[in-house]
Amino acid sequence: MSDWPKVRLHVVTGKGGTGKSTVAAALALALASHGRNVLLCEVEGRQGIARMFDVDPLPYEERRLATGLKGPDGTPGTLHALHIDAESALLEYLSMYYKLGRAGRALDRFGVIEFATTIAPGVRDVLLTGKVFEAAQRNSRNKKATQYDAVVLDAPPTGRITQFLNVNNELAGLAKVGPVKSQADTVMTLFRSPRTAVHLVTVLEEMPVQETSDGIDELRRAGLPVGGVVVNLVRPRDLDADDLAAAREGRIDAEQVRADLKQAGVEDGDDLVEGLLSEAADHAERRSLEDTQREIVAGLDVPSYELPRLAGGVDLGALYELAAELKRQGMA
Incomplete structure (x- = not known):
């Protein structure tokens, strides 16, 4: 309807x-x-x-x-x-x-x-x-x-x-x-x-x-x-709150990331892992800012819709x- x-x-x-x-x-x-x-x-x-x-x-x-x-x-x-x-x-x-x-x-x-x-x-x-x-x-x-x-x-x-x-x-x-x-x-x-x-x-x-x-x-x-x-x-909102907090605070295990890359058949390296951790931190920070703005939209007292x-x-x-x-x- x-x-x-x-x-x-x-x-x-x-x-x-x-x-x-x-x-x-x-x-x-x-x-x-x-x-x-x-x-x-x-x-x-x-x-x-x-x-x-x-x-x-x-x-x-x-x-x-x-x-x-x-x-x-x-x-x-x-x-x-x-x-x-x-x-x-x-x-x-x-x-x-x-x-x-x-x-x-x-x-x-x-x-x-x-x-x-x-x-x-x-x-x-x-x-x-x-x-x-x-x-x-x-x-x-x-x-x-x-x-x-x-x-x-x-x-x-x-x-x-x-x-x-x-x-x-x-x-x-x-x-x-x-x-x-x-x-x-x-x-x-x-x-x-x-x-x-x-x-x-x-x-x-x-x-x-x-x-x-x-x-x-x-x-x-x-x-x-x-x-x-x-x-x-x-x-996209693929990461849960705990993972986002870990990325934002720099608590992601770099060695685990390196191991996961190796298991997936991706050649690892310090530049690649550091780049991924940096991207994750930026994404988490961005998500935090978006969630703050989403709360403001929710308080506008009108119906809201989201497009990806x-x-x-x-x-x-x-x-x-x-x-x-x-x-x-x-x-x-």
Whole structure:
């Protein structure tokens, strides 16, 4: 059973370097594996989805990435992707609200679109979030558009997520009335509802965990719904507490290590044994620091999930592996 059965929009954020884009992609796959139709969106212009799924760079339109992700009852799930850029969103917006078809494209050639979205970052965020809102809120009356059971947004980093989602506050001094203000107000009805959850990705290091804690506090002050915390890149926990303490305190018997190496057919030597003991001490110290940060995460009063550090890095197969882990832990 999923911990978030009522959530339609999953927003994934995290400090740079924590792997938030990987987690967003894995979460989208996990949701689709329930036999659902899922859309994975990105808004930072990095074409991260295309790289992770090894496809050509995505245009400003929805593209199917994966099919046949069958749910328990055999219903096939499908994953689509959408790369949202502010300039294309503004052209679409001008065409929709002001009927500026060719004129809008002419403005783009003169650089007016880039100018407008640069000097007014609040407007830029309204355009980006508005497209996400439209995908999440589609209904059966729009026969031509694909209907999605869930939308996963690979969002900006933790330090900017509240500003990005709290679009009507950002527009307060910029647009008091009109379609831009109306769109921002409409978007906020979804972002502040139980149909949205903002999930934060961290690693077990002091700075990312602190930023996650601060991000949760900031989201709550803004009235935005906090989801879960995904602890990414977790090291294997193969050694018990006694072995870790012995490694950390330098109490491992070097002669026993040398004998074990010899029994395994490995040529021993002082450099090899000393290197192994040094690695063991570093690992034990790292584990101790991680356990301290894990306790802090546990005290954040939100559901938490852990994803392993994969030795071979993250390719498409690894994404499916991480998706299965999120599903097993109940995030999807």
